[in-house]
Amino acid sequence: MARRKAAAQHAAKGKASGMKIKKGDRVIVIAGKDRGREGTVILANPDRQKVLVHGVNMIRKNTKVDYQGRRGAKEGGIVNQEALIHVSNVQLIDPETKKPARAGYKVDEDSRKVRVSRATGKEL
Numbered sequence: 001m002a003r004r005k006a007a008a009q010h011a012a013k014g015k016a017s018g019m020k021i022k023k024g025d026r027v028i029v030i031a032g033k034d035r036g037r038e039g040t041v042i043l044a045n046p047d048r049q050k051v052l053v054h055g056v057n058m059i060r061k062n063t064k065v066d067y068q069g070r071r072g073a074k075e076g077g078i079v080n081q082e083a084l085i086h087v088s089n090v091q092l093i094d095p096e097t098k099k100p101a102r103a104g105y106k107v108d109e110d111s112r113k114v115r116v117s118r119a120t121g122k123e124l
Helices: 002-013
Strands: 025-029 036-045 050-053 058-068 073-084 091-094 103-107 113-115
Touching: 025 050
Parallel strands: none
Antiparallel strands: 025 036, 025 091, 036 050, 058 073, 103 113
16 A cells, blocks of 8 residues: 555656666556567656557557658558557566566665566566
């Protein structure tokens, strides 16, 4: 309960709580229309608590014909691309066990904070 209250206070101040998912991580979608699909995080947006996952949450987008392609050909039309997905709908995949794992933080001997798998305790 206290965590939820702290997150609400962060949101009220305009600060987003930290995300444990970073660019380049391998994730699996745990909720939504693409549940069960895996992909790599292309972009992480902590301000909006959203991530862009390669090949997941595909949308069709109409683009204007304002780009001059090769040899002066104008390009436009309907483009398939990924859309942002909320970070709560994805979960990290442990690189060793290849299973979904929760992430935590641990301070190692060099006084630096590293992400670890909650299940195995090994560094992600």
